[in-house]
Amino acid sequence: MDSFWRILGEAVSLILAWDSDLIEIVGLSLRVTLSAVAISCVIGLPLGAAVGAFRFPGRTAVIVVLNALMGLPPVVVGLIAYLMLSAAGPLGPLELLYTPAAMIIAQTILVTPIVAALSRQVVEDCYREYAEQFDSLGVGPFDRVAALLWDARYSLLTVALAGFGRAVAEVGAVIIVGGNINHVTRVMTTTIALETSKGNLELALALGVVLLAIAVAVNGAVMTLRASAVRMAYA
Amino acid sequence: MPEAAFHMAAPAPPMAADGPALLSARGLCFDAGGKRLIDGVDIDIRPGMRTVVMGANGAGKSLLLRLLHGLIRPTAGEVLWQGRPLDREGRLAQAMVFQRPVLLRRSVLANLRFALAVRGLPAAERRAREAEAMERSRLGDLANRPARVLSGGEQQRLAVVRALACRPRMLFLDEPTASLDPGSTHAIEQLVAEAHESGVAIVLVTHDIGQARRLGDDLVFLHGGRVVETGPASNVLDMPRSEAARAWLQGRLYLDTPAGPKA
Secondary structure (H helix, E strand, O other), X not given: OHHHHHHHHHHXXXXXXXXXXXXXXXXXXXXXXXXXXXXXXXXXXXXXXXXXXXXXXXXXXXXXXXXXXXXXXXXXXXXXXXXXHOOOOOOHHHOOOOOXXXXXXXXXXXXXXXXXXXXHHHHHHHHHHHHHHHHHHOOOHHHHHHHHHHHOHHHHHHHHHHHHHHHHHOOHHHHHHHOOOOOOOOOHHHHHHHHHHHOOHHHXXXXXXXXXXXXHHHHHHHHHHHHXXXXXXXX | OOOOOOOOOOOOOOOOOOOOOOEEEEEEEEEEOOEEEEEEEEEEEOOOOEEEEEEOOOOOHHHHHHHHOOOOOOOEEEEEXXXXXXXXXXXXXXXXXXXXXXXXXXXXXXXXXXXXXOOOOOHHHHHHHHHHHHHHHOOHHHOOOEHHHOOHHXXXXXXXXXXXXXXXXXXXXXXXXXXXXXXXXXHHHHHHHHHHXXXXXXXXXXXXXXXXXXXXXXXXXXEOOEEEEEEEHHHHHHOOOOHHHHHHHOOOOOEEEOOEEEO
16 A cells, blocks of 8 residues: 555645656547547537437437447547558548547547437437427428427536546547557557556556546546536526 | 507408308318227308417317318318319418427527518518518517427517517417416507408407406317317307307316217
C-alpha cells in the first residue's frame, strides 16, 4: 500500500510538472475522442431521432441491431477498421492506418451505435408527448426530427456523454488501428497499457489520474448544464 | 360586436347556418382492443358554427375529435372536409387544442414561432401573427419565459392562440378548461368567442353544462360511442329527448348493463 501512495505521489508530481510527453498524450487523446464523438453525434443523433419518430417496416429490427451494436467489443471494431484501412482493404489507398484519423474512424464506429440507440430512446419519449400536436400542426418529417433534436437537446447531452465515456476509456480499437506509435498515435489508454507492462507505473498512474479527472469534469459540466435546463423546464 | 380577433384565410360569416357542411362524418366507426369505441357516427358541422360535444367519461368524445381532425384513422366510415375526404390540406385548415396543452420545451414566443414556421409563412407574416397572438393572449410580458413553467391557465391560453395563429377555419378543443380556475376559464372562453366572431367553426368537448350554454350553438350528445342526440344546444340542454342525455344532465347514473341501459 505504501508503494501505491509513493507511485501516486510521483504521478501527481508528473502532472504538476506539466510533463511534455504527458501533455502530448492527453492532447491527442482528447483530439481523437472529441472528434469521434462529434462525428458520431452528427450521424447518430439524426439517425436515432428518425428511428424514434417514424414508424416504418423493419423498424424493430433496426432498433434491435442498434441496441446490439452498443455492446460492440472494441477489439472487434479495431479489427474491422484495420481490415478496411489496411493496404489491401477498400480504404487502403487513403493510407490512414496508424494515424490519428484511423483512430477517429475506429472510435466513430464504436460510438455511433451508442449515440443512435440512446438518442432513439430519448427522442421516442419526447415524441410520444409531441406526436399528436405535430400531426395537428402539419409538421413535416425534416422539421419533426429537427424539433425533437432541439427540444431533447439537454437529454441528448447525456447521450453524447455516454459516447465520450466509451471512447475516451477504450483501448482495444485504437491500439489496433493506431499502433501506439510514440508521438504519433499514443493516447492515454494505450500508454497506460504500455507503461504498466514496462513497469513505468508513475506515468501510467499519472495518465490514469488525468483520465479520471477528465471523466469527472465532463460529467460534472454536463450534469450542471442539465440541472439548470430542468429548472427552466427545457429538459 | 367586438373587434375580430383572428383573421380568416377565407372568411365565413359568423353563425352561417345554411349551406353545405364544412366537416361531415359518415358512418364513422373506430375499434380498439376488440371493442367498438365509436359506432356509426353521422354528423355535419356547419361553417362558423359552434358545436359542443358532451357525454359521460368513456363516451368517445375525445376519440371523435381525433377522428374528425384526422389524427387517427377510422375503422370504417369517412370524414369529409368540404365534401371531399379529409386530407393533409384539409387538416391544415383545422387546428386542435388538447386537454393537457402540448407545449414545446422552448419559450412562449418560440412555441408560436414554431407553429408558424412549419407552415412555411414568410418572416414578415410570421412576425405580424406572433405580435397579434401575443397581444390577444396577454402573454406579452412572458414572451421569453419557458412555456412549460407558465401556470396551467397561461399554458392553455398559449395553446389556444398558437392554434388560432395558424388561422384555421375550424378549431377543435378537447376540454380546454378542465381543471382551470374561473379566471383562466373566462380567458379561454373569451379567445374562443373572438375566434368564433371572426368566422372560425368551433368544435368543443366539455363536461361543463354552463360552458355548453355559453359557447354552444349545436350540441352532439354521445353515449357508448354513439350519437344519441343532436340539436340546438339550448334545446338539448333544456329538453333532452334521449334517456342518456336526460340522466346525465340530471346527474343520475346511467349505466349500460348486459340486460340493457339502466338509469
